[in-house]
Amino acid sequence: MVEKVYGVGVGVGDEKLLTLKALEVLKKVNKVFVPISKKGKKSIAYEIVKDYIKDKDVEELLFPMIKDKEKLKEYWNDALKKILNEDGEVAIITIGDPTLYSTFSYIWKLLKENGINVEIINGISSIFASASALNIPLVEGDEKLCILPQGKDLEKYIDEFDTIIVMKTKNLKEALSKIKNKDDYIIGLVKRVTFDDEKVAIGKFDELNFDEFNDYLSLAIIKKVKK
Amino acid sequence: MVEKVYGVGVGVGDEKLLTLKALEVLKKVNKVFVPISKKGKKSIAYEIVKDYIKDKDVEELLFPMIKDKEKLKEYWNDALKKILNEDGEVAIITIGDPTLYSTFSYIWKLLKENGINVEIINGISSIFASASALNIPLVEGDEKLCILPQGKDLEKYIDEFDTIIVMKTKNLKEALSKIKNKDDYIIGLVKRVTFDDEKVAIGKFDELNFDEFNDYLSLAIIKKVKK
Numbered sequence: 001m002v003e004k005v006y007g008v009g010v011g012v013g014d015e016k017l018l019t020l021k022a023l024e025v026l027k028k029v030n031k032v033f034v035p036i037s038k039k040g041k042k043s044i045a046y047e048i049v050k051d052y053i054k055d056k057d058v059e060e061l062l063f064p065m066i067k068d069k070e071k072l073k074e075y076w077n078d079a080l081k082k083i084l085n086e087d088g089e090v091a092i093i094t095i096g097d098p099t100l101y102s103t104f105s106y107i108w109k110l111l112k113e114n115g116i117n118v119e120i121i122n123g124i125s126s127i128f129a130s131a132s133a134l135n136i137p138l139v140e141g142d143e144k145l146c147i148l149p150q151g152k153d154l155e156k157y158i159d160e161f162d163t164i165i166v167m168k169t170k171n172l173k174e175a176l177s178k179i180k181n182k183d184d185y186i187i188g189l190v191k192r193v194t195f196d197d198e199k200v201a202i203g204k205f206d207e208l209n210f211d212e213f214n215d216y217l218s219l220a221i222i223k224k225v226k227k
Numbered sequence: 228m229v230e231k232v233y234g235v236g237v238g239v240g241d242e243k244l245l246t247l248k249a250l251e252v253l254k255k256v257n258k259v260f261v262p263i264s265k266k267g268k269k270s271i272a273y274e275i276v277k278d279y280i281k282d283k284d285v286e287e288l289l290f291p292m293i294k295d296k297e298k299l300k301e302y303w304n305d306a307l308k309k310i311l312n313e314d315g316e317v318a319i320i321t322i323g324d325p326t327l328y329s330t331f332s333y334i335w336k337l338l339k340e341n342g343i344n345v346e347i348i349n350g351i352s353s354i355f356a357s358a359s360a361l362n363i364p365l366v367e368g369d370e371k372l373c374i375l376p377q378g379k380d381l382e383k384y385i386d387e388f389d390t391i392i393v394m395k396t397k398n399l400k401e402a403l404s405k406i407k408n409k410d411d412y413i414i415g416l417v418k419r420v421t422f423d424d425e426k427v428a429i430g431k432f433d434e435l436n437f438d439e440f441n442d443y444l445s446l447a448i449i450k451k452v453k454k
Contacts, residue, residue: 009355011246014248015247016246016247016248016251017246017247017248017349018246018247019238019243019244019245019246019247019351020242020243020244020245020246020247020250021241021243021244023247024243097355098359098364099355099358099359099363099364099365099366100355100364100365100366101366101367101368102364102367105364105367106367108364112362118362119359120358120359120362121359122244122351122355122356122359123351124246124349124350124351125352125355128236128324128326128327128349128352129349131326131347132325132326132346132347132348132349135339135345135347136326137325137326137327137329137332137335138326138327139326139327139328139374140328140329140332140333141328141376142376142377142379142395143376144373144374144375144376144379144380145373145374146371146372146373146374146388147366147371147372147373148371149368149369149370149371150369152369152371153371153387160380161373168369
């Protein structure tokens with residue numbers, strides 16, 4: 001039976017954004033599990049680390065992007081069974097950081113419920129890598145920050161937080177169109193940060209071509225213009 | 228004159244949480260600048276990376292923790308002068324990630340204003356490392372998250388966000404005491420995450436001994452109990 005499961009964040013795209021600890025763990029485990037959302041579809045997390053784990057035993061775990069919770073539970077339980085059947089230490093890789101909107105969190109919960117020793121290896125998150133790509137800080141001093149998936153409640157918080165991150169949507173334009181007084185805000189858009197096809201833009205709402213950012217691996221960083 | 232300045236996040240304490248890229252940059256630059264808050268006081272960022280940069284030319288930059296903005300500007304301008312006087316590429320190290328409440332952001336702004344090429348090398352932030360230490364996710368699915376320095380406006384947002392992080396204070400108890408209906412929330416406290424003297428606790432407000440967490444490198448992660 002499995003002794004320990006590492007939840008390893010592999011960062012955002014650039015394979016050099018892996019931590020030394022993540023690399024050490026991937027080298028030492030008996031198997032690396034790779035979550036995929038569809039059979040035959042490439043795993044982004046695997047693409048990031050594949051050069052480091054060439055001789056490693058790798059197995060896919062299928063977590064389809066469906067809403068039906070009962071159906072999803074079947075997939076999680078299948079994954080759990082596969083993991084429990086391993087010997088010694090194994091790793092499950094995930095893009096970004098395993099604690100922030102990660103598919104890993106579902107299987108993490110199940111592993112804990114089953115008394116399995118889980119250790120999280122943090123990874124660089126897209127929220128930080130995107131601020132770097134835009135060459136701006138997320139927050140300074142005593143500023144407040146919030147993350148709103150799909151721009152949920154954006155109109156409510158737009159003037160209360162110094163920085164707002166909108167992520168987890170393919171349609172940033174729609175998510176941000178709720179903003180009134182659009183000229184009062186500077187918006188940074190980043191798509192597929194640190195990948196070869198990374199795209200970055202910064203400006204006011206009407207100056208931006210949102211069409212280039214219709215990708216699930218996109219996010220927006222919104223800041224009020226200081227007057 | 229200096230050609231390029233790297234703002235390098237060195238993570239939270241464990242030297243293995245450095246990224247491969249950060250290590251590569253620290254090895255190649257001509258000089259590593261180390262921010263300190265007081266003359267003679269050890270730099271935490273330097274302590275994290277010192278074994279990697281034994282033969283490196285290292286220079287301190289003094290950024291005292293004072294409120295007087297005019298006085299602070301003098302220190303920043305002194306630091307800027309030192310950096311501009313270097314040749315080739317240099318690095319400035321900072322704990323955590325350089326985009327989140329970093330001392331680096333002040334000098335970053337000055338460097339940009341002076342037309343200097345700046346590249347940010349992201350680091351593991353305490354917000355992620357603390358969630359790992361607590362063995363809980365920060366946010367899942369479509370949950371909303373906010374970061375409130377010193378617990379600013381905590382009473383306003385406590386029931387609107389799924390997860391609230393309070394940081395940048397030595398007195399978490401005072402910052403969190405504003406919460407009404409304290410039994411409705413699970414609070415995770417983490418001090419000096421991944422350091423040898425790391426401390427972790429999780430529970431309801433009245434179950435926690437806040438005295439053990441009176442440290443600037445502490446934070447609280449607050450979640451509503453799901454009923």
